[in-house]
Amino acid sequence: MIAEVAALIEREAALLxxxxxxxxxxxxxEDCLYWAPVSPxxxxxxxxxxxxxxxxxxxxxxxxxxxxxxxxxxxxxxxTLHVISSIRIEEESDSEILASSSQIMLEYRNxxxxxxxxxxxxxxxxxxxxxxxxxxxxxEKRIDLINAEAAFNAMAAxx
Numbered sequence: 001m002i003a004e005v006a007a008l009i010e011r012e013a014a015l016l017x018x019x020x021x022x023x024x025x026x027x028x029x030e031d032c033l034y035w036a037p038v039s040p041x042x043x044x045x046x047x048x049x050x051x052x053x054x055x056x057x058x059x060x061x062x063x064x065x066x067x068x069x070x071x072x073x074x075x076x077x078x079x080t081l082h083v084i085s086s087i088r089i090e091e092e093s094d095s096e097i098l099a100s101s102s103q104i105m106l107e108y109r110n111x112x113x114x115x116x117x118x119x120x121x122x123x124x125x126x127x128x129x130x131x132x133x134x135x136x137x138x139x140e141k142r143i144d145l146i147n148a149e150a151a152f153n154a155m156a157a158x159x
Contacts, residue, residue, distance in 0.1 A: 005099045006087045008136050013082035016158055021063035029130055029137045032056050036143040078157040081106045097129040105159050122146040
C-alpha cells in the first residue's frame with residue numbers, strides 16, 4: 001500500500017513541476033479541498049484564515065490562469081522542483097488513507113532581482129486519499145508550511 005501512495009504523491013509532484021495542471025487536477029476528487037492554514041494548530045479551515053483554501057473549481061481557475069503567459073503576477077512563469085521525503089501512512093480504512101510527507105518546493109522566477117528569484121517552501125503535507133473505481137484520488141491536501149505565520153509574498157505555483 002505504501003508503494004501505491006508514494007507513487008501517487010510523487011506523480012502529483014512531477015505533474016506540478018512539469019506544469020501539467022489539467023492532468024494534476026485529475027488526481028483530485030470532485031469534492032476535494034486543497035488548503036494551507038496559517039497555523040499548524042488549525043484542525044479545520046473553518047477555524048480561521050488560510051493562505052489558500054481551494055475547492056476543485058478554484059483550483060481549475062488558478063491553474064488556467066497560470067497557463068496563460070500574459071497573466072498578471074504570474075510572469076515570468078514559475079519553475080518548480082518538489083523534493084519529497086518521509087512518506088508515511090498515518091491512518092487507513094476501507095475507503096480512505098491519510099498519508100503524510102515532508103516536502104520542499106523550490107520556486108524560481110527569473111525577474112532579475114537575483115536574491116528574490118528563488119524561494120523555498122518547506123512543509124509537512126497531509127494527503128487524505130479516497131479509494132475510487134479509478135484508483136486512489138486526493139480528497140484533501142493540507143500543506144502545513146514551517147513558516148506558516150510568517151509574512152511572505154503570495155505563491156504563484158501550487159505547492
